[in-house]
Structures are given as C-alpha cells and as structure tokens.
Amino acid sequence: EAAEGPLMRRYEGAARGRGVAADGWRVCLAHSFEELRQPYGAGDVPLRDVLRHIGLALRYFRWWFKKTWIEKKSAFIDLLCAVPLQQIYGCPLGGIGGGTITRGWRGEFCRWQLNPGLYQYETVMANQFTVCLRCKGQTIYQQVLSVERPSSLQGWNWGYCGHYAFYHALYPRAWLVYELPGQHVVLTCRQVSPVIPHDYKDSSLPVGVFIWEVENGRDEDVEVSIMFSLQNGTGAKGDGSGGHWNEPFTLHKDGERVAGVLLHHCPAVNPFTLAISAREKAGTGVTHVTAFNPAGLGREVWQDLLQDGRLDSPTGKSSPTEKGEVTAAAVCASCRVPAHGHKTLELALAWDMPCVYFGSKEKLHLRRYTRFFGSEGDAAPALSHYALTHYKEWERKIEAWQNPILENRQLPSWYKSALFNELYFMTDGGTIWMEVPPDCCAKDLQGPAGAGLSHLLPVLREYGRFAYLEGNSQRWQPDMLVALPVAMLRPFCCSFCCPSNVSCSVSSAAVTVVNEDVHPRQYLMCGQTAQVKRKNVVPHDIGDPGDEPWQRVNAYLMHDTADWKDLNLKFVLQVYRDYYLTHDSLYLQDMWPVCQAVMASELKFDTDNDGLIENGGFADQTYDAWVVHGASAYCGGLWLAAVCMMCKMAEVLGDTEVRQKYLDILNKGKEAFERRLWNGQYYNYDSSGSDTSTSIMSDQCAGQWFLGACGLDQGEFEVFPKSHVLSALKTIFEKNVLSFAGGTMGAVNGMRPDGVPDASSVQSNEVWIGVVYSLAATMIQEGMVEEGLRTAEGCYRTVWERLGMAFQTPEAYREKKVYRSLAYMRPLSIWSMQLALERHAGQAPAPAQLPRGPSQP
Numbered sequence: 004e005a006a007e008g009p010l011m012r013r014y015e016g017a018a019r020g021r022g023v024a025a026d027g028w029r030v031c032l033a034h035s036f037e038e039l040r041q042p043y044g045a046g047d048v049p050l051r052d053v054l055r056h057i058g059l060a061l062r063y064f065r066w067w068f069k070k071t072w073i074e075k076k077s078a079f080i081d082l083l084c085a086v087p088l089q090q091i092y093g094c095p096l097g098g099i100g101g102g103t104i105t106r107g108w109r110g111e112f113c114r115w116q117l118n119p120g121l122y123q124y125e126t127v128m129a130n131q132f133t134v135c136l137r138c139k140g141q142t143i144y145q146q147v148l149s150v151e152r153p154s155s156l157q158g159w160n161w162g163y164c165g166h167y168a169f170y171h172a173l174y175p176r177a178w179l180v181y182e183l184p185g186q187h188v189v190l191t192c193r194q195v196s197p198v199i200p201h202d203y204k205d206s207s208l209p210v211g212v213f214i215w216e217v218e219n220g221r222d223e224d225v226e227v228s229i230m231f232s233l234q235n236g237t238g239a240k241g242d243g244s245g246g247h248w249n250e251p252f253t254l255h256k257d258g259e260r261v262a263g264v265l266l267h268h269c270p271a272v273n274p275f276t277l278a279i280s281a282r283e284k285a286g287t288g289v290t291h292v293t294a295f296n297p298a299g300l301g302r303e304v305w306q307d308l309l310q311d312g313r314l315d316s317p318t319g320k321s322s323p324t325e326k327g328e329v330t331a332a333a334v335c336a337s338c339r340v341p342a343h344g345h346k347t348l349e350l351a352l353a354w355d356m357p358c359v360y361f362g363s364k365e366k367l368h369l370r371r372y373t374r375f376f377g378s379e380g381d382a383a384p385a386l387s388h389y390a391l392t393h394y395k396e397w398e399r400k401i402e403a404w405q406n407p408i409l410e411n412r413q414l415p416s417w418y419k420s421a422l423f424n425e426l427y428f429m430t431d432g433g434t435i436w437m438e439v440p441p442d443c444c445a446k447d448l449q450g451p452a453g454a455g456l457s458h459l460l461p462v463l464r465e466y467g468r469f470a471y472l473e474g475n476s477q478r479w480q481p482d483m484l485v486a487l488p489v490a491m492l493r494p495f496c497c498s499f500c501c502p503s504n505v506s507c508s509v510s511s512a513a514v515t516v517v518n519e520d521v522h523p524r525q526y527l528m529c530g531q532t533a534q535v536k537r538k539n540v541v542p543h544d545i546g547d548p549g550d551e552p553w554q555r556v557n558a559y560l561m562h563d564t565a566d567w568k569d570l571n572l573k574f575v576l577q578v579y580r581d582y583y584l585t586h587d588s589l590y591l592q593d594m595w596p597v598c599q600a601v602m603a604s605e606l607k608f609d610t611d612n613d614g615l616i617e618n619g620g621f622a623d624q625t626y627d628a629w630v631v632h633g634a635s636a637y638c639g640g641l642w643l644a645a646v647c648m649m650c651k652m653a654e655v656l657g658d659t660e661v662r663q664k665y666l667d668i669l670n671k672g673k674e675a676f677e678r679r680l681w682n683g684q685y686y687n688y689d690s691s692g693s694d695t696s697t698s699i700m701s702d703q704c705a706g707q708w709f710l711g712a713c714g715l716d717q718g719e720f721e722v723f724p725k726s727h728v729l730s731a732l733k734t735i736f737e738k739n740v741l742s743f744a745g746g747t748m749g750a751v752n753g754m755r756p757d758g759v760p761d762a763s764s765v766q767s768n769e770v771w772i773g774v775v776y777s778l779a780a781t782m783i784q785e786g787m788v789e790e791g792l793r794t795a796e797g798c799y800r801t802v803w804e805r806l807g808m809a810f811q812t813p814e815a816y817r818e819k820k821v822y823r824s825l826a827y828m829r830p831l832s833i834w835s836m837q838l839a840l841e842r843h844a845g846q847a848p849a850p851a852q853l854p855r856g857p858s859q860p
Contacts, residue, residue, distance in 0.1 A: 010029060011030065011034075016166070016168070016180075018167075018180055020171070020216075021216040022193065023178045023191065025409070025416075026173060026420055027171050028809055029169055032166075033166045036807030038806055038807075040820060041088070042822060042825075043822065043823040045082045049762075052765065059528055059530075062530060077549065088825065091107040091108065091111065091113055091126075092108070092114060093177055093809070093810055094106065095430055095810065096194065097208075097209050097211060097430055098197045098198060098372070099198065100207055100371050100372075100434050101207060101356075101371070101436070102116055102354060103116045104116075104211070104354070105431060105810065106194065108809065109150055110149055110179055111151070113126040115238070116431060116475070117237065117273075117356055118356075120361070120433040120435065120472055120552075122475050123237050123238065123239050125237060125239055127237070128151065128155055129155070129233070129234040129301075129331045130234055132148045133148065133159070133229070134146055134228070134229055135312045137225065137228075138224070138225055138226070142309050142312065144188075145308065146183070147161050148168075149163055150162065150163050158300035160305075167182045167183075168180060173419075173420070173423050173424065175195065175197070175198035175430075178193050179191070186221075188340075189217075189218040189220070190229075191215070191216040191218075192214070192216075193213070194212070195394050195398060195401075196211050197390070197397050198401075199397055199400045203466070204375055205393065207371040207372040208390065209353060209355065209372060209386065210351060210354075210386050212350070212351045212394040213231070213350045216345065217345065217346050217347070218340075219340040219343060224339055224341050224342055226338070227337065227340050227346070228308065228313070229335065229337075230335040231281075231334050232304070233279045233332060234266075234329060235249060235330045235332070242268075242329045243327050245323070245327070245328065246324065247266070247267060247324045248321050249264055249320070250265050250293065250320040251316070251318065254385065254387070259282070261283065261392075262281060262283055262334070263280025263289070264291050264333070266332055274380065277383070278383035278386065278387045279333070279334045280353070280387040281336035281349060287338045287348060288313065289334065289337075290337070292316075292317070293317050293332055294321035294332055295331055297330070297331035298329055308335065312337055314333060334350065336350055353383050353386040354383070355381075357369060357376075358380070362547070363551040370436065370438070371438060371467050374438060405423060408837070415796070418799075418836075420799070422833055422834070424803075428812075431810070433548065434469075435469070436468070436469050437469075438467050439467055459513060459514060462590075462593065470545055471828065472828070473544065474814060474824040474825065509581060515536075516540065516541055516600065516601060517538065519538040520556070521534045521535075527561050529563075536556055537565040540571065540601065540604050541601055542556040542557045543557050543567075543570065544558055544559055562622065567625075568605075568608055568616055568619075568624050572644070573641065574601055575598050575601065575649065578648075578652075579652055582652070588655070591652060595658075598649065599661065614670070614672030615634050615643075615671075616638060618632060619631075620632045623638075626767075627766075628765045629763075630763075631688070633691050634676070634679045634680060634689065634690040635688065636703035637700060637703060637705060639676050639706075640704065642706075643672050643722050644707070646672060647710060648709075648710075648713070649661070649665040650662050650665045650720075653665065673723075684730055684731070684734050685703065685730065685731040688700050694763075695763045695767075698753045698754065698763075699739055699753065699754045699756065701739045701750040701752055701778055702771075702774050703735070704723075704735075704778070706723070708780060708781040708784070711784035711785070712780070712784070716784070729785055729786075729787075739751050739754045740793070742758045743760065747797050747800065748816075749794060749801065750770065750775050752771060752774070760818075769816065769823065770801075770815060771814060771829060772802060772812055772815070772829065773831070774832075775797075776829075776830060776832045776836055777832045777835055779792065779795035780838070780839040781839075782794065783839035784842070784843070795833070795836060812826065812827060812830045
C-alpha cells in the first residue's frame with residue numbers, strides 16, 4: 004500500500020531502495036499537498052462568541068501585550084502570531100529527553116528543539132548531503148541531494164529532480180531513496196534514532212545515524228563520496244552572534260575509529276556542541292572541512308570535493324566567528340563500489356547540551372544522558388563513536404519490537420504506519436528527561452508539604468524527571484509541560500515502550516499535588532482572582548518551559564483548574580492503569596495516599612450526595628470551551644471509573660474501610676448516572692435540559708474505555724451496562740463518524756440527534772484526533788473492530804495524506820479550513836488501540852515490571 008499510495012503518484016523512478024520497510028508513510032519528493040489549512044485564530048471566533056466573551060478578549064489582549072511587549076517573552080497562548088503550517092516534516096532525530104532535530108521528508112533539517120521545550124522552525128540550507136561519483140579518476144556526477152534552489156551557496160549544484168526519489172518513515176527509522184538519473188546508481192539513506200523499548204540508557208542519547216547504502220548498477224567500479232555539511236547553530240539569529248568555532252576530531256576506541264568535526268555553539272545560556280562524523284573502516288576514508296561560510300557561494304568546498312571526491316582535512320581549530328558571521332563544517336565518507344555491487348557508508352549527527360536552564364534561569368538541570376556520558380560538555384565525540392558502533396544493535400531491538408505488529412496481516416498498512424509514526428511525539432514533544440541530584444532531599448524536590456512523599460524520592464533519583472509539552476506549537480493550546488487533562492491518553496504507548504517513564508512522570512505529578520501556591524492571579528475566562536495552585540488538587544501542568552517547571556506549576560491561566568472535574572479523576576485512572584500494565588505493587592503503594600487525597604477533594608463536587616459529581620455550569624474539564632451543566636456523560640463516566648478503580652486499589656492493598664466507602668459511592672453513582680443521562684440510545688451530553696444537552700458526544704464512553712483497558716469492565720466491576728455501551732458506540736459511529744464528512748474524517752466531538760454537528764462551542768464541532776483514537780480503542784474493546792478501525796482511519800488519511808501534517812499531528816481540525824494546535828500529545832492514544840486489538844485477539848502482552856535496582860552505565 005505504501006509503495007502505491009496517493010503520495011507516490013509523481014514518482015517516476017524504478018528503484019525501491021535497499022532494506023526499506025514495507026509499511027510506513029511514503030511520499031515522493033516531487034509531491035505537493037493541494038490543501039493548505041490555516042491555524043485557528045482570532046478571526047475564526049464566531050460573532051456570538053465575540054459578543055459573549057468581550058471581557059475575556061480584553062483580559063487576553065492585556066495579558067498578551069504584557070507578555071510579548073513588556074516581558075519580551077513568547078505568549079504560549081497566541082491567537083495573533085501563529086506559526087503557519089509547513090507541510091515538510093519527517094522523522095525527528097534523537098532519543099528521549101535530550102532534544103531533537105527534525106529532518107523533513109525532502110531531506111532538509113527544518114525543526115530544532117535543543118533548548119528544553121522551545122522550538123525553532125528554521126530550514127538551514129547549508130545542512131545537506133551531497134553525492135560525488137567518480138569513474139577512472141574523473142568526477143562524473145556531483146549533486147546536492149536536495150530539490151531546493153536556495154539563494155545561498157549558489158556555487159553548489161542544487162535542484163535534484165524529486166520525481167526520482169522518495170521518503171519512507173516508520174519511526175524511529177526513516178529512509179530516503181535516490182535514483183541518480185542516468186548514473187545507474189541508487190542511494191538509500193537509512194536514518195536511525197535510539198528509541199528502544201525498555202532501554203533507559205541508549206534511548207536517552209541525543210544522536211542520529213545515517214547509513215548510506217550504495218548500489219552500483221554500472222558495468223564498472225565507481226568511487227562514491229557522501230559529504231555531510233552542517234551550519235554551526237540552528238539557523239536562528241544567534242548563529243551570527245559571534246564566538247562560535249569548529250574543530251576536527253578523531254576517536255579510536257575498542258578497535259573502531261570515528262572522525263569528524265565538532266561545531267561549538269556558545270550562547271550565554273545553554274551552550275552546546277554539534278558533531279558530524281563518519282566511521283572509518285577498511286575501504287572507507289573520512290575527510291573533512293573544518294570551516295566554511297554557509298552564507299557565501301560555497302565554491303571552495305564544492306571544488307574541493309569535485310577535484311578528487313575528498314575534502315582537504317585541515318588540522319587545528321577554526322577562529323571564533325565575528326558578530327554577524329556564520330560558520331559551517333563538512334565531513335565526507337568515501338568508498339569504491341564494485342560493478343553491480345553494494346557498499347555502506349555510515350555517518351552520524353550528535354549534539355551535546357548536557358546542562359540546561361529553563362526560561363527563568365534559576366536552576367541548572369542535567370539531562371538523563373549525562374549519567375552515562377558526563378556533564379562537562381565534551382561528550383560529542385564519545386556520543387558519535389557510540390552511535391556509529393551501536394546502531395546495528397539498536398536496529399535489531401527496534402525490529403524485534405516492531406515485527407510482531409508489522410507481520411500481522413490482519414492489521415491494515417495505514418494502521419501500522421500511524422501506530423509507529425505517531426510515536427515521534429515521545430521525543431519531539433518538547434520532551435525533557437532530567438536527572439535528580441543524588442544529594443537532594445525530599446524538600447528540595449517536593450516543597451514544604453511534600454515530607455509525606457519522601458518514599459517517592461528513590462524512584463525519582465533512579466529514573467529522573469520526565470515531561471513533555473501538551474503541544475509544541477505556540478498558539479491557543481498552551482505550551483506547558485505535562486498537561487494532565489490530556490496526559491491520560493499518552494502512557495499506553497509509554498507502557499509498551501518505556502514503562503519507567505510512566506513511573507517518573509506520574510511520580511513527578513504526584514509530588515505537585517500536595518503542595519500549594521497561594522500567589523493570586525486573574526484567570527482570563529471568568530476574570531476572577533484565585534490562588535495559582537490549591538493543595539491536594541492535581542495541577543493542570545507542571546509549568547511553562549519559559550519559566551521554572553516543577554517549581555512553579557499551573558502555567559495555564561484560562562480557567563482556575565482547581566474547579567475542573569476531570570483532573571483529579573484522570574490522575575487516579577492513570578495510577579491504576581500503570582499498576583495494571585506493570586504489576587508494580589510498590590508503585591501502587593507510593594501513589595495510594597495521593598489518590599485518596601485527590602478523591603477527597605473531588606467528593607465536594609457531588610453536590611446532592613447521589614454518588615455522582617456535577618459540573619459547574621462552565622467549561623470545567625479538558626474541553627475548556629464547551630460548557631457543561633449538572634451531571635455529564637464525560638465527567639460522570641470518568642468519575643465512576645475512578646471510583647471503581649479506588650475500590651480495586653483498596654482491595655489490592657487490603658484497605659477494607661476505604662474499599663467499602665467507595666463501593667457505596669459507586670453503587671449510588673451508577674444508578675444516578677443511568678437515571679439522569681441515559682436516553683434509550685446513548686448518554687446525553689449533560690443533564691441540564693438545554694438545547695444542546697442531548698448532543699451525542701464522541702467521548703461519552705471515556706470511563707468505559709479506561710475500565711476496559713484495565714480489565715474492569717465485566718462481572719462485579721461492570722460499571723456501565725454492556726447493552727448501553729454498545730448502543731452508545733453504535734450511535735456515535737452512525738452519527739458522529741458516518742454522518743460527518745462522508746465518514747472520511749473520524750468522529751466529530753459533538754453531533755446533534757438530527758445529524759448536524761453541534762456548533763454551540765468552538766470545540767464541539769471539531770475532530771480531536773487523540774479522542775478519535777481512544778474512541779476507536781473503545782469500539783475494539785467492545786467487539787466493534789471494523790468500526791473502530793474505520794473511525795481511526797479517517798483521521799490518519801486526513802492528517803497524513805490529505806493535509807500534509809505528518810509528524811505534527813494537530814489537536815483538532817474542522818471539516819473545512821482550519822486546524823488547531825499542531826504537534827499535539829493526544830494522538831499517542833493510538834497505542835490504546837493496539838492494547839485493545841491484542842486483547843481482542845487474546846494476545847495481551849506480559850506486564851512490564853519496573854526494575855527497582857540501580858542502573859548500570
């Protein structure tokens with residue numbers, strides 16, 4: 004399917020590449036996406052909402068002006084300066100938590116996330132691979148492997164014909180296949196990043212490897228050189244700030260020799276070193292250029308390579324750049340390929356930013372990989388050597404992980420592509436993985452109220468602190484680390500891949516629950532002033548990367564989320580789900596006091612003591628622009644699921660008193676839920692009796708989804724009647740899926756019973772991709788496998804094939820014109836589909852027990 008897909012129609016080559024995966028996302032380099040959508044902005048707000056929220060608009064613009072003009076910072080909710088959609092992205096390079104560099108599907112280096120949680124969307128034209136072919140001592144072909152024709156480096160041969168190349172992604176690997184026109188030579192560049200399930204060392208490394216497979220179809224030998232050029236920096240203004248310099252290096256260790264160039268980038272805050280390198284071996288030579296001007300014509304480098312397929316390899320360091328000056332370097336790997344033969348060239352990119360400050364510059368943090376490679380800022384040579392000598396082992400582990408799914412012929416090809424490629428967010432979601440200092444105490448991490456959680460300290464010391472952004476585009480949805488309303492859709496993939504990251508992520512969140520921040524602030528939606536964080540309430544997020552995460556939480560300031568009805572519930576659901584998937588009883592014991600505290604805070608929302616919480620008449624849950632009154636299908640269902648899990652956790656831990664307390668609440672709440680919300684076909688949106696209370700919400704079975712994923716959906720733990728769940732899901736499939744956009748775009752959030760999308764809020768008529776994947780998982784859990792796959796397929800086809808949003812899956816899109824919040828976390832929930840499919844087939848994976856012993860470098 005991938006080879007003949009809709010994005011390959013312009014491919015005119017015959018080459019299929021060497022070792023390219025059968026499944027994945029494939030696109031011809033000549034492809035052009037015809038539909039260009041716009042981000043949701045101030046001009047898209049309906050007039051009725053403008054009139055209704057004049058106060059909000061005034062408060063927002065006052066906050067926006069202060070943030071951008073007075074404080075000179077980016078506004079993490081920015082309706083005025085949205086970054087436009089670029090339909091260019093491919094697999095990011097790098098492991099988890101050390102920063103990422105994204106390479107686009109045309110081969111460009113175009114998205115940079117080196118400073119924690121901050122992005123630069125710059126395509127750096129000097130960052131290229133160039134091929135040189137020589138026969139009988141003469142250069143016969145030299146070409147930059149780029150379809151671009153930039154204004155800089157015009158002494159280079161640009162404009163590769165995209166009709167003879169294609170890109171294929173199956174994260175964490177990608178392939179670029181070039182059929183060199185008229186040369187009878189095919190190049191396959193395989194890109195590998197160390198994202199390896201259950202590996203907490205190599206998966207933290209900031210490296211990427213490029214393995215060039217050269218196939219010579221000629222009747223004579225050919226000398227092939229691959230030159231990798233890289234600018235010192237990220238293409239931002241700081242590249243010309245002065246003081247940056249390059250130097251060559253070689254590292255010979257364990258019989259393996261690696262050579263390349265270090266590019267030292269020296270800003271005042273968060274300096275880093277880039278390294279480009281190649282592996283020397285029998286028959287392979289490595290040469291370099293230490294420094295050249297990427298803003299000039301580039302003729303010296305081009306002619307140097309053209310002359311003999313090698314670079315001059317000067318010794319010594321380059322001079323530091325002057326202000327306004329930029330510099331670049333290049334490394335070249337060369338070999339002779341016999342007639343009708345094959346050879347391999349191996350190159351790598353590494354970056355070393357071991358010590359980082361967040362925006363406030365208050366605390367210095369060490370990245371996870373410094374545990375193994377040190378924190379002195381001199382690790383780039385060792386990282387490069389390690390990557391080039393270990394990537395084969397990484398690939399064996401990646402294939403062992405992926406092959407059982409890829410070889411399952413009952414799974415459609417689009418699903419296999421979506422499942423693995425959506426994992427890009429695990430590394431490129433502003434992800435940070437920081438060490439906890441060995442000499443710190445509980446108070447240092449947890450604040451004055453955290454003394455009772457000192458038992459969590461060993462977990463954090465062993466696994467560190469792990470977090471990621473809610474979404475990496477700075478608009479509307481906030482750029483905040485670990486937004487708990489949506490985080491509950493993520494750890495399904497972590498549990499398959501890196502269960503310890505589940506532990507340290509939720510443990511970090513638990514630490515914040517018991518603390519409070521009494522500083523007052525005004526909330527934009529209602530205009531009221533309240534404290535930033537209340538005690539024994541789960542925060543919305545653990546902070547803004549532009550400030551000081553973990554120390555100051557709840558950067559989100561649209562609503563006072565202490566009154567949200569779903570935050571505490573989702574924490575409890577995550578804790579039991581993680582225990583269920585790992586069987587880690589120590590983890591459950593650690594979390595139990597926090598679960599009791601947050602549920603005690605939640606009980607006050609049951610205003611009539613019927614066992615069911617009520618919403619407060621505003622958008623008091625993750626759908627933060629969709630008002631809810633009284634009992635609701637979404638929050639009420641999550642509440643009953645959380646109460647059920649409290650009963651189960653109490654049973655596991657032998658706490659009979661707490662178990663009986665929540666069992667009584669559960670029995671009352673189930674009756675109230677059915678009486679107040681069930682209408683004979685599905686659960687009403689809420690119990691208000693308003694014009695939209697009977698809307699069909701696609702997410703109404705969220706509680707059942709979580710219960711089913713944790714084996715608590717039958718027998719004594721059956722919360723929602725099976726017949727009602729099936730009826731609701733069939734109604735959603737008929738109305739929200741098939742009656743929306745011809746059944747080709749997934750499920751709309753809200754649908755009126757007459758088949759018209761609910762337009763009562765800016766979110767009710769959107770499609771939320773992550774919610775659709777969890778809905779599909781719920782359908783599969785309940786035996787509606789075909790319906791579930793069709794529902795999810797609509798989102799994949801829309802995002803990856805129609806809208807050109809590969810590796811930047813948004814939070815939401817509408818049927819026409821707009822999307823909202825690119826590169827969002829929720830779509831990681833697709834891994835709950837895999838869990839549901841495996842359980843449906845009777846192939847539930849073995850629990851991943853977290854090791855409790857110390858890690859060994």
